[in-house]
Every structure is written in structure tokens, then in C-alpha cells.
Amino acid sequence: MTKEITFSPREIIVSKTDLSGKITYANRVFMRVCNYPESALLGEPHRVIRHPDMPRGVFYGMWKTLKAQEEFFGFVKNSTYDGNYYWVFANVTPDYEGQKPVGYYSVRRVAPKEALSDVNALYQKMRDIEKKCDKASAPKTSWAWLLDYCEQNKHVSYDAFVLNHYQQYR
């Protein structure tokens, strides 16, 4: 049985990557929660902690946003080294040295439990959409569905939807 790993609302999970998404820094809270030794994180692609329940479309949206030099917000379910999982609310931003883009960093806080039933339902729907598409178009299609869902059903942008959803239950 896999179990949910939690952390304190006072803590933040931080990591940094290079421009290709390889991990260059992980804070202590990150290592404790995901239960990875530092040596198994540094230099590895960030997808090492990807949980199979995460729709590919969320990461498509994350990278699209980052490549446009904008910050991304989103709920993310991650895997731990020993096969458990944890949920976060992530803020991922481009990282600069002066004017030069050098990578990205992510700051994550506890995802409020009450927020997750809606998020789980949306991610389930995205996974269903992805299963019906060919592999190449799946992430783009499910991301477009999520943006459209926020605009049509919630009458707000994706950013406003996730930020409201996080703040509402925090």
C-alpha cells in the first residue's frame, strides 16, 4: 500500500534545475520528503520524481510557461524514492544570472487537502483525454482542455483558478 507523505505548512520544498531540467540544487526538506539521497537527485532530470498520476499536459503547460519567461503555478503529485507520494502547490520560475537565463527554480508548499478532490478530478479527466490521443499530441490537447475548462466553467484564467483554489483552502 502506498501512503501519502506530508510536511509542515511552515516548510517549503525547494529545488533548482539547469535549462534542461536537470536538478542542480535540492534543499533539506525536499530530500527528507521525497526520501532521495542527494546523490540520486543532483544531476538527474526532475522527472525522476514524476508520479504516473500526473497528466503530461500539466508539464507541457509548465514548460510552455517557463519558455515564455513566465512563472508557473500548479498542483503536483510526486513520487518518493520508496514508492510513496506527496502533493505540493508549486511555483516554478526562470532563474537568471544578471540578464542571462541559467535555469529554473521551484518553491513548493503543502497542497491543502480540501483542494485536492477537484484537482484529482481534473487530472483524471486530463489523463482520460491523453489516453484517447496519440502520444505526440496528448500533452498539448489535455493542457488546452484544462485552459478551456478554467475559462468556460470558472470564467478565469488557469493562473487565477489555481491560485484561488490554493488560497481558498490554505
Ligand SMILES: Cc1cc2nc3c(=O)[nH]c(=O)nc-3n(C[C@H](O)[C@H](O)[C@H](O)COP(=O)(O)O)c2cc1C
Ligand atoms: C524547476 C523545475 C521543477 C520541476 N519539478 C517537478 C516535480 O516536482 N515533479 C515532476 O514530476 N516534474 C517536475 N518538473 C518537470 C520535469 O522536468 C518533467 O517535465 C516532468 O516530470 C515530466 O516529464 P517529461 O517532461 O519527461 O514528460 C520540474 C521542472 C522544473 C524546470
